[in-house]
Amino acid sequence: MxxxxxxxxxxxxxxxxxxxxxxxxxxxxxxxxxxxxxxxxxxxxxxxxxxxxxxxxxxxxxxxxxxxxxxxxxxxxxxxxxxxxxxxxxxxxxxxxxxxxxxxxxxPGITSFLASAAALGCELTLPGVTQTIIVTRAESRTKVPTREKISELAKHRATMVFYLSVHLVSDIVKQAIKGGYPKSTPVAAVYRASWKDEKIITGTLVDITKKIRDAKITKTTIIIIGDIVNPKHYEYSRLYDKTFSHGYRKAQTISQR
Ligand SMILES: C[S@@+](CC[C@H](N)C(=O)[O-])C[C@H]1O[C@@H](n2cnc3c(N)ncnc32)[C@H](O)[C@@H]1O
CATH class of the missing domain: 3.40.1010.10 (Tetrapyrrole methylase, N-terminal domain)
Structure with a gap:
């Protein structure tokens, strides 16, 4: 065939x-x-x-x-x-x-949001912070369903990843704050992740728009919003906790430590 x-x-x-x-x-x-x-x-x-x-x-x-x-x-x-x-x-x-x-x-191939997370060296699903990633885009010529408005998705305060949207960063910021992210929420923009001319810009919802504009970045960028970008606190994983048993390992007793 x-x-x-x-x-x-x-x-x-x-x-x-x-x-x-x-x-x-x-x-x-x-x-x-x-x-x-x-x-x-x-x-x-x-x-x-x-x-x-x-x-x-x-x-x-x-x-x-x-x-x-x-x-x-x-x-x-x-x-x-x-x-x-x-x-x-x-x-x-x-x-x-x-x-x-x-x-x-x-x-399949490695998508650019994963290359961006790698460039930032961050964990997108950090215990105690969020266990969810929302991958979306801002609306421009391609319509986004109303139920997926950024301010609606932002209500989850999960890790939000934006493709195709860096030129609309000021809208994203407004909607993210409207949805419930505190203004101090960390944001990263990764331009041409994994290319030789990769650029990383980090800030918060307050200053990221200006930083991106100052860097004159208008395309080929992933924006990531969420505390995982610069966490103030998080929890250790259960999986590797010595008190936690699972199918491949029993919890350690005091004498095994
Ligand atoms: C039409 S989409 C294609 C996405 C592609 N299929 C993927 O999985 O990465 C193009 C958008 O992907 C993002 N993009 C693609 N390559 C990128 C890279 N190396 N670094 C950052 N963003 C990238 C940008 O948001 C760009 O506007």
Whole structure:
């Protein structure tokens, strides 16, 4: 059965691609890649592929390239930055492929919010602070359902991660405060996480807008709001507590310590 691979190549650092993704790119005959967010080192892995820059194409053109390649029994890759399932617009393509009886497989990649957390060296789900991550975006030309208004999501005071929104940071801040985050809540903005020109800006809901503006950052940034960015206090994990038993380890008695 003809097939198309939707492949994530990670956040930017060429060493953060999976072995599976690398092998597919090396063997691919056709690669449609997501423009500027994919580093040249990764494009160079496509040794024999015919390359198409998706940034210059519309949905129908991309689909035609994917379909024709698959029907000609070629190894076809639709290459995404980060992970294909996050703001990757893959469903519209996979559904159309299914209609034409073309199979597909998704190969995951490291998404940019995880590369951003790594750059910050932080734990997104910190015991005693939050056990929840909300991944969202501010509304711009793409509508966000009303029930997902930032001020509503902010009521949870969980870790909030924003894609595609750095140019709307002042709105995010207003909504976050309206929803219930104290103004002193820490915020981090990571520009081009894992790239050589990565920049990290940290602050609070009070000053992050100015800091981002002063740094002239307008795109390719993840914003993370929450106490986990700079926790004042947290709890140790239960899992590694010596008094805690689980399937692989019994609690230690005093004499074992
Ligand atoms: C269309 S979305 C694609 C997201 C991608 N599929 C992923 O999993 O990271 C593009 C947005 O992802 C974020 N982004 C992508 N790469 C990034 C990076 N290396 N550092 C920070 N943000 C990044 C930015 O918010 C950017 O506006």
């Amino acid at each position: 003809p097939k198309v691979y939707f492949v994530g190549c990670g956040p930017g650092d060429p060493e953060l691609i999976t072995i599976k993704a690398k092998k597919l790119l090396q063997k691919a005959d056709v690669v449609v890649y997501s423009g500027s967010l994919i580093p040249q080192e990764i494009i160079k892995l496509c040794k024999k592929a015919r390359l198409y820059d998706a940034a210059k194409m519309v949905r129908e053109e991309i689909f035609t390239v994917l379909r024709n390649g698959a029907l000609q029994e070629k190894l076809v890759v639709r290459l995404h930055d980060g992970d294909p399932s996050i703001y990757g617009a893959i469903r519209e393509q996979t559904d159309n492929l299914k209609k034409e009886k073309i199979d597909y497989e998704v190969v």
